[in-house]
Amino acid sequence: MPGWFKKAWYGLASFLSFSSFLLIIVALAVPHWLSGKILCQTGVDLVNATDPELVKFIGDIYYGLFRGCKVRQCGLGGRRSQFSIFPHLVKELNTGLHLTILLLLFLALALALVSMGFAVLNMVQVPYRAVNGPGGICLWNVLAGGVVALAIASFMAAARFHHLTERVANFQEKLFQFVVVEERYEESFWICVASASAHAANLVVVAISQIPLPEIKTKIEEATVTAEDILY
Numbered sequence: 001m002p003g004w005f006k007k008a009w010y011g012l013a014s015f016l017s018f019s020s021f022l023l024i025i026v027a028l029a030v031p032h033w034l035s036g037k038i039l040c041q042t043g044v045d046l047v048n049a050t051d052p053e054l055v056k057f058i059g060d061i062y063y064g065l066f067r068g069c070k071v072r073q074c075g076l077g078g079r080r081s082q083f084s085i086f087p088h089l090v091k092e093l094n095t096g097l098h099l100t101i102l103l104l105l106f107l108a109l110a111l112a113l114v115s116m117g118f119a120v121l122n123m124v125q126v127p128y129r130a131v132n133g134p135g136g137i138c139l140w141n142v143l144a145g146g147v148v149a150l151a152i153a154s155f156m157a158a159a160r161f162h163h164l165t166e167r168v169a170n171f172q173e174k175l176f177q178f179v180v181v182e183e184r185y186e187e188s189f190w191i192c193v194a195s196a197s198a199h200a201a202n203l204v205v206v207a208i209s210q211i212p213l214p215e216i217k218t219k220i221e222e223a224t225v226t227a228e229d230i231l232y
Contacts (some may be wrong), residue, residue, distance in 0.1 A: 020195040
């Protein structure tokens with residue numbers, strides 16, 4: 001059985017892995033990965049709007065990996081509409097990259113649970129195999145954190161190099177053309193960053209758990225035997 005010191009740190013490691021699992025689920029469910037301001041370029045060209053009038057033609061958009069919402073501002077007031085990424089919009093995006101992001105996040109879910117299982121195993125017993133010990137915990141956390149980081153990098157690449165927001169904003173638009181004037185990452189994106197950070201923190205936790213505690217030695221007094229004691 002591991003000592004109380006290691007049990008405490010392995011318990012913290014299992015908690016961080018499970019927290020990462022929950023964070024990824026939240027990031028998948030909440031449609032707030034990216035938001036931005038979209039300019040109705042068609043409306044601006046029609047009325048030849050100047051800088052002070054451009055505010056009337058700037059709407060909002062936000063979306064996640066499965067759905068989103070946009071507010072069109074084309075000079076006649078805001079029109080709010082919701083959309084789903086699947087099954088039609090995904091064809092307008094980089095389909096392979098989008099599916100890769102989803103697969104990476106689902107893989108990260110499984111790896112987070114495996115890393116939690118290894119931490120719990122080390123908390124209740126000392127594994128016979130070294131691969132199931134602290135080295136195994138570190139390995140699964142590196143894999144899980146790396147997969148999440150790769151998913152984050154893939155999403156950033158889709159947003160930056162494949163003009164993701166512009167494609168989403170102009171989906172099924174026949175009369176109006178929208179231009180993205182501002183973009184920012186939202187809470188779901190940063191939740192994924194927190195998930196990867198949790199696995200990085202687990203590496204520190206496991207390293208701390210291997211610090212040997214100083215042994216407390218009790219001083220044993222040596223009994224002195226005298227001649228009188230023997231005679232007695």
